[in-house]
Amino acid sequence: AVETPQDRAERFAALDTHPLARDPDVTLITPRAPMSPMTHGGRAKCLQRLVRLDMPVPRTVALSFAEVHRIAAGKMPDMKRLLEPFGEAPLLCVRPSSEGADWGGPGAILNIGLNDARYAELSARIGTEAACGLYRRFIQSYAVDVARLDPDEFEEIEETGEAGLQAMLRAFEDEMEEPFPQDPAVQLAGVLRSMARAWEGTTARILREAKGAPVDAGLGLVVQELALGLGQGECGSGVIQLVNSHSGHPQITGRYLRQSQGRDALQQGAEAIFLEDDPRGPSLQELAPEAFDELIAHTQLMRKRLRAEMQAEFTLVNGRVHILDGVRVARSGRAAVRIAVSLAEDGIIPHEEALLRIEPRALNELLHRQVDPDAPRDCIAKGIAASPGAATGILVFSAAEAQAAAARNEPCILVRRETSPEDIRGMHAAVGVLTERGGMTSHAAVIGRGMGLPCVVGVSDLRFQTRQNTLTAADGRVFREGDVLTIDGTNGEVLAGAPDLMEASLDEAFQTLMSWADDMCDIGIRANADTPADAQTARNFAAQGIGLCRTEHMFFEADRLTVMREMIFADEPQDRRAAIDRLLPMQRADFAELFRIMQGQPVCIRLFDPPLHEFLPHDRAGHRELAEALDLPLSDVTRRVEALSEYNPMLGMRGVRLGITVPEIYDMQARAIFEATVEASRDGAAVVPEIMIPLVSAKREVELVKTRIDAVAAAVRVETGRNFTYRLGVMVETPRAALRAGEIAQHSAFLSFGTNDLTQMTYGLSRDDAGRFMSKYVNLGVYPEDPFHTLDTDGVGELLTIGAERGRAARPDLTVSICGEHGGSPESIAFCRAAGFDYVSCSPFRVPVARLAAAQLAV
Ligand code: PEP
Ligand code: MG
Known part of the structure; x- marks a missing residue:
């Protein structure tokens, strides 16, 4: 007869009448028993959901965090009452149920309740060998985990079968000076106490804290009636899931082992049976088609109603299915994306939730090859x-x-x-x-x-x-x-x-997730792109423009490097002019190409900021090579390298300092930008380039550069007969620029924080050398993280806030952004969004991570 909703309600109500179903601490899992992940842990709560879904879950009593805490302190619950729902001579297992699925916990203990009498009865039912195996297994785990005896004593017992069992019982008795406990209540009490205490031990606490658990994280325990996967008919245990854990594609997969229990089917070398037609071995589908279909139906229902892709742990007893547990399917980063997208596409979760389910950094796994x-x-x-x-x-x-x-x-x-x-x-x-x-x-x-x-x-x-x-x-x-x-x-x-x-896989699930992210995002995401190839990557990842084009990087290619060096090396103005004249068309072509690729999106070009030492050859062979390329005597090159060398190049003639002392360089770049602007605007929409001045520390620097750039713009307008506009801005990389942002902003359409240099200068840490002692510093807790890796929101962050506030106070329409390497990390995006920044800019390959992180903040 088909059960009506009312029959079902009545049946559930009947279950809920058991006194333990209303006990908040020793709780019989029934449809309405009072329990939550915060009181009884995730596993217990999941089992309750499965019970509500009418799945064949064996009887289970869940102990609350509070109860387990009392047990650890030596105060046991009323064992008779606890055992009452399981009837006479029960066989039980106990498993941990912590709040966070990944916080670990003591291992499960099976076969509690096995004693001499039960063993004799089981031998008759399932055969001596199998019964003996179970009893031995229980004695061993009881001896090691509960009585804390030396594991070797038990592992080294060589006898098999009955003799081995007797040897084991003797070993226990010798060590403990008392026989192996026969009373299930005594056994269960011992197991509960040892599991509760294991959780409170220091090692366990450190391990789970490393996984993000709070200091006072609680442990619940579930005591479940054992569905014995050994015996007559089709008996065994296994796991089943509906997707492939690596790819996230639909695939019925899992393992099943006949005459087994626990997670035996997953052990290395176990002769597991695969679930579906599988070239690797026989399948459960052929062996027990009805059980197979039922398992699939249960797992599908879990997916739909628990709103997650689940793995079901099951046991077959004489062909009948028992569901022991459901856990979220283990998954790679790429599988996580596919699973979340498909749950949302099936209407099981909303798009926002799919976005929240993906750890942004996990996208790296899709963007790059992985081991x-x-x-x-x-x-x-x-x-x-x-x-x-x-x-x-x-x-x-x-x-x-x-x-x-x-x-x-x-x-x-x-x-x-x-x-x-x-x-x-x-x-x-x-x-x-x-x-x-x-x-x-x-x-x-x-x-x-x-x-x-x-x-x-x-x-x-x-x-x-x-x-x-x-x-x-x-x-x-x-x-x-x-x-x-x-x-x-x-x-x-x-x-x-x-x-x-x-291989990397930017499949359609990834693209779908990204499109949902963009619908939510409320802070701009641009890319740091120096070359046309970078710009193309940025576009492919749907960046909303280029936030930093480091122009000196356009000269890292071999043939250009020489011209660049020629310019750096020039002693005389006319030599420098010649080098600059050769650089101009290269730069013009570069910028025109960037504008073309970015199709009207903003492109922020940073004027030269070459730490000079990065462009000088370091050794004698390099000097010789350069002398050849420049057609100079070796001694000239060596002398000039020496003259240019600085004790502390990172704080030396860099950025705008070069632009002010050798203004022809910035003049050339401005001209290249404007000529490219005219060229690009000819066939497409008008381009409005953004020009950014690096390493500013004083307002006057901006004024000097601005005057010259305005003059170049005027000249190019006259020469080409075309009008265009541009935006001039400042890169805030020195603490002084952040503090004086108010006056600097008077001449700037935008401020972009270069947090690499700003971190270097705020801490007085060399970005190139700090790696040598950074891990020590972090290990000792001097710094919580490497500040070049994770934005120091306290110190450097305060400069960002001050700079943004002072800049905006002086100029309300100021565009504010960040373009240091921190720009792509979820933590700094959160900081910048909260501080009201307009956009963040990061390496092209980090753009998807940034888009997802930003979307999650906006959900
Ligand atoms: C910075 O200093 O943060 C920056 C983006 O510039 P660079 O790394 O080129 O010095
Ligand atoms: Mg910098």
């Missing part, structure tokens, strides 16, 4: 994860070798102490970069992120012997030129050999 999470990892060192993605290649120790390897079509990892502009060619040729020094904002990191090239920097636990072209790991292993290594720029690991990699 297959199932692949074995032979990690030889760990550094700073400077640019995400994994890459495998042969080791090369110079840019030239990298190019040679690329010419042979051999993927290579470029290894350097640190990189400089001379390595750019090598970086283009390599599939990944590994450096001994540096941090999140050093050259390799910034360029690597911009190119989407995996990069691990600051690897201090590997010895870099760049003369011998070897790397030595802490364990003594030596890796030579040509050896194969893998770097994982997502977590900073360096791995020996070539583990399996997973």
Whole structure:
């Protein structure tokens, strides 16, 4: 007979009449028992939901956090009352139920209630061997987890079968000086006490706090009637889910093991039976088609009603299905996206919730290649994860070798102490970069992120012997030129050999999620893009313009680098003029191309800010090469390099200081920008370029530069006979510029905070050298995080707030933004949004992460 809603209501009401169904601490799980994830934990609450869905869940009593806390303190509940719902001679299991699904907890203990009498009865029913296995298993876990006896004592027992069982009981008795407890109430009390105490132990607390659990996180316990997967007919246990955990695509998958219990089916080497037709083995579908269909129906119902993709843990007893538990399906980042999108598309959750379910950084997994999470990892060192993605290649120790390897079509990892502009060619040729020094904002990191090239920097636990072209790991292993290594720029690991990699996948689920994110986003997201390739990537990721084009980066390519150096090296104005005249058309073409690609979206061009040392050759060979290229005597080059060298180049002749002392450079750039503007506006919509002055510390700097740029604009207007406008702004990278933002804003249409330099100068920390002691500092808690990695909202953040406020007070229509490497991180986006910034700008490959993070803030 089909059950009517009323029959069902009555049946549920009958269940709810049990006294324990109303007990807030020792709670029989029934449809309306008083329980929540905050009082009884996630597992208990989930079981209640399954009960409400009418699933065949074995009888379960859930103990509240408060109850478990009392148990740990030695105050046991009334055991007779607790055992009452389970009838005579029960067999039970106890599992942890914490508030957060990932906070861990003590392992489950099965087969509680097994004693000599029960063993004899079971032997008759399921055979001595099977019964003996269960009893032994219980004695062992009781001995180790509850009585805290030495595990070796029990593992070393060699006898099998009945003899082994007796040996085990004897071992227990010898150690404890009392026989193995026979009373289920005594056994259960022992199990509950040990699990409750394990949770309160220091190690367990540290472990869960590392996973984000609060200090006082509670543990609930669920005591469940054991559905025995051993016996007559089709018996066994397993798990089932409806999607593939790696891809998130629909696929019925799981394992089942006949005559088993717990998670035996998932053990390595278990002769599991696969659920659906599977080339790897027989399937449950053939073995027990009805149970199979029922399991699918239950799992589908869980998905729909628990609003999540679930894995069901089940047991078959003589062909009958029991659902022991439901947990959220384990998933990779890409599977998480597909699962969330498909739940929303099926109308199970709203779009907003789908957005909230994805950790923004998990998108990195879709944007870059990854080491297959199932692949074995032979990690030889760990550094700073400077640019995400994994890459495998042969080791090369110079840019030239990298190019040679690329010419042979051999993927290579470029290894350097640190990189400089001379390595750019090598970086283009390599599939990944590994450096001994540096941090999140050093050259390799910034360029690597911009190119989407995996990069691990600051690897201090590997010895870099760049003369011998070897790397030595802490364990003594030596890796030579040509050896194969893998770097994982997502977590900073360096791995020996070539583990399996997973390709990036910007599939339609990703695109859908991104379109929902854009509907919500209320802060602009631009990209830092220096080259046409970067700009194209930025567009592909739907950035809303370019927030920072570092023009000096346009000169990292070999042929241009020489002209750039010629300009830097020029002693005489006419020599400099000649170099500048050669740079002008290159720059004009670059800008025209950027405008074309960005199709009318804003493009913010930063005038030259070359820390000069980044453009000088470092060694004798480099000097010689340069002397050749410039057709100068070697001694001239050496002398000039010396004359230009600074003790502290990061605080030296950089940014606007160069622009003011050698104004022809900025004049040339302004001209290139305006000529490109005229050219681009000819065939499309009018382009309004944004010109940004770097490293400003005084209002007068802005005035001087502005006067000259206005003059260039006027000249270009006259020469071309075309009108155009432009926006001039200031990059706030010195503490003084932030403090004096009020007066600086008088001449600026926008302020953009360069938090790399601003962090460097606020802390007085060198962005290139701090990596050497940063991990120590962070480990000691001196800094909570590397401030080059995570925006220091207290200190640097205060300068941002002050700068934005003072700037806006002076000029209400001021555009305010951030363009340092922090711009893409979810934490700094939250900060900037709260401070009312107009947009953030970050590396093109971080744009999707930023779009999602921003959308989550707006939900
Ligand atoms: C900055 O200083 O934050 C910045 C974006 O400029 P750069 O990294 O080029 O110094
Ligand atoms: Mg800077």
